[in-house]
Amino acid sequence: MEDKPITDQLVTSADWEPLVVAFFCNWCTYTAADLAGVSRMGYDHNVRVIRVMCSGRVDPQFVLDAFAHGADGVLIGGCHPGDCHYVEGNYKTLRRYHLLKRVLRDLGIEEGRLRLEWIAASEGEKVAKTINEMVEQVRALGPLRLTRRFKEWDAELASHEAEAQSEEVATHA
Amino acid sequence: MPDKPKVAFYWCASCGGCEESIVDLAEDILEVAQAVDIVFWPVALDFKRKDVEAMPDGSILATMVNGSIRTSEQEEMAHLLRRKSQILIAYGSCAHMGGVPSLANQFSREQILRYVYEEAPTVVNEQKVRPQPRHQYDGTALTLPEFRGLARSLDQVVEVDYYLPGCPPTPKLLKQAVLTLLSGELPPRGTVLAPDVALCDQCPRKETKPTDLQISEFKRPHWTQIDPEKCFLAQGVVCMGPATRSGCEAQCIQGNMPCTGCFGPTSRVRDQGAKILSALASPISAREPEEIEKILSGIPDPVGTFYRYSLAKSLLRAKVTR
Numbered sequence: 001m002e003d004k005p006i007t008d009q010l011v012t013s014a015d016w017e018p019l020v021v022a023f024f025c026n027w028c029t030y031t032a033a034d035l036a037g038v039s040r041m042g043y044d045h046n047v048r049v050i051r052v053m054c055s056g057r058v059d060p061q062f063v064l065d066a067f068a069h070g071a072d073g074v075l076i077g078g079c080h081p082g083d084c085h086y087v088e089g090n091y092k093t094l095r096r097y098h099l100l101k102r103v104l105r106d107l108g109i110e111e112g113r114l115r116l117e118w119i120a121a122s123e124g125e126k127v128a129k130t131i132n133e134m135v136e137q138v139r140a141l142g143p144l145r146l147t148r149r150f151k152e153w154d155a156e157l158a159s160h161e162a163e164a165q166s167e168e169v170a171t172h173a
Numbered sequence: 174m175p176d177k178p179k180v181a182f183y184w185c186a187s188c189g190g191c192e193e194s195i196v197d198l199a200e201d202i203l204e205v206a207q208a209v210d211i212v213f214w215p216v217a218l219d220f221k222r223k224d225v226e227a228m229p230d231g232s233i234l235a236t237m238v239n240g241s242i243r244t245s246e247q248e249e250m251a252h253l254l255r256r257k258s259q260i261l262i263a264y265g266s267c268a269h270m271g272g273v274p275s276l277a278n279q280f281s282r283e284q285i286l287r288y289v290y291e292e293a294p295t296v297v298n299e300q301k302v303r304p305q306p307r308h309q310y311d312g313t314a315l316t317l318p319e320f321r322g323l324a325r326s327l328d329q330v331v332e333v334d335y336y337l338p339g340c341p342p343t344p345k346l347l348k349q350a351v352l353t354l355l356s357g358e359l360p361p362r363g364t365v366l367a368p369d370v371a372l373c374d375q376c377p378r379k380e381t382k383p384t385d386l387q388i389s390e391f392k393r394p395h396w397t398q399i400d401p402e403k404c405f406l407a408q409g410v411v412c413m414g415p416a417t418r419s420g421c422e423a424q425c426i427q428g429n430m431p432c433t434g435c436f437g438p439t440s441r442v443r444d445q446g447a448k449i450l451s452a453l454a455s456p457i458s459a460r461e462p463e464e465i466e467k468i469l470s471g472i473p474d475p476v477g478t479f480y481r482y483s484l485a486k487s488l489l490r491a492k493v494t495r
Binding site: 091098099106107 | 455457466491
């Protein structure tokens with residue numbers, strides 16, 4: 001979890017482009033994304049794919065951290081129910097996803113900014129389709145701009161800016 | 174004889190419980206008072222802000238500030254005390270993580286002021302008068318601090334050296350902290366002065382926590398007969414223990430109430446709410462979305478429950494559209 005905003009130039013420029021962070025399971029969705037690539041299927045380049053060993057590895061903190069560092073949407077890709085390489089990982093993800101969606105809604109982040117999709121290793125086309133849909137949906141919702149919002153919130157502290165920069169260092173994992 | 178080390182206490186947006194906890198040192202407070210000079214403590218001693226301003230910078234060995242930072246005055250005091258102190262300690266959940274006052278970060282400044290001064294059932298205010306930062310009365314200028322848009326933890330306003338967690342911290346932890354400061358052998362800057370393991374590790378009910386925990390229903394503590402021997406999670410009662418630092422001596426558990434998370438997370442966790450979310454949702458005994466939703470409906474207010482003491486320090490810090 002780096003402290004540096006990943007999309008500062010994107011969210012501050014007028015020609016905003018959506019940024020979607022995608023966590024893909026090594027055994028299915030990541031392989032399917034590979035398949036989409038070797039099959040020369042195009043998909044929106046607004047996505048940044050992060051390979052994880054299982055969708056169950058996606059700690060809810062990863063999702064919140066992606067938003068906090070400038071992502072406009074987060075996509076999680078895992079194995080179809082019953083197909084998890086680690087038996088239960090995708091079910092755990094599903095349960096957390098339902099609760100995380102409620103927390104996000106209560107904290108003002110629209111439902112369409114987080115999506116969980118089951119994509120098997122053979123479904124390269126589904127990867128391309130899901131990414132394109134997600135990017136369009138996020139584009140319709142508009143920028144989330146959390147990095148910029150955080151700065152705006154702290155503008156009221158501006159007179160003490162130097163000291164305020166030290167925030168969040170201490171408990172950052 | 175050289176001067177005794179100087180110590181100060183201050184409170185910001187807090188309930189007064191942290192001040193109580195200092196008094197709760199009971200006779201040990203005599204030992205502390207013998208070892209240090211208390212140079213500023215508004216709740217108990219008659220020193221004023223101008224007395225602090227008159228002190229040389231860095232002349233106070235340690236200042237313990239409790240409460241979250243909500244107003245411009247609290248901000249100023251935080252900066253003043255930072256300047257005057259060699260060591261600044263965030264004392265209690267509010268200074269540490271925003272605490273209960275930072276649950277107000279779910280609402281805008283306007284929503285809060287409108288409710289408090291106009292809509293609350295106990296308020297009669299037909300002219301809808303609101304406090305103003307500046308006011309002229311009889312030719313005199315009166316001022317009030319600004320009410321900020323967010324509640325903040327102390328370290329979101331000034332640099333903090335150490336944290337004493339808890340709502341409030343226990344007298345035992347306070348005494349340990351004071352002795353550590355006086356010993357001169359200081360832990361690394363940024364340390365939370367409590368054990369760095371989850372509460373479950375020190376829970377008297379640890380043996381009854383199933384290794385294959387399954388949750389088929391969430392029960393609310395006030396609607397449930399709670400078995401005083403058995404792990405709360407095994408009874409379907411939301412307990413923050415898995416995502417909360419120990420050091421409280423499991424006082425709530427001993428009182429047959431589940432942990433609400435006031436000690437904050439361990440050093441490996443950045444966002445306490447997300448961590449307990451994970452710990453509670455993963456073992457739900459359902460695989461279909463409808464069943465999962467039904468079980469989760471037993472947690473009516475996830476933000477208020479999971480971030481009860483830590484919303485200001487959470488990754489999102491507040492409701493992002495207020």
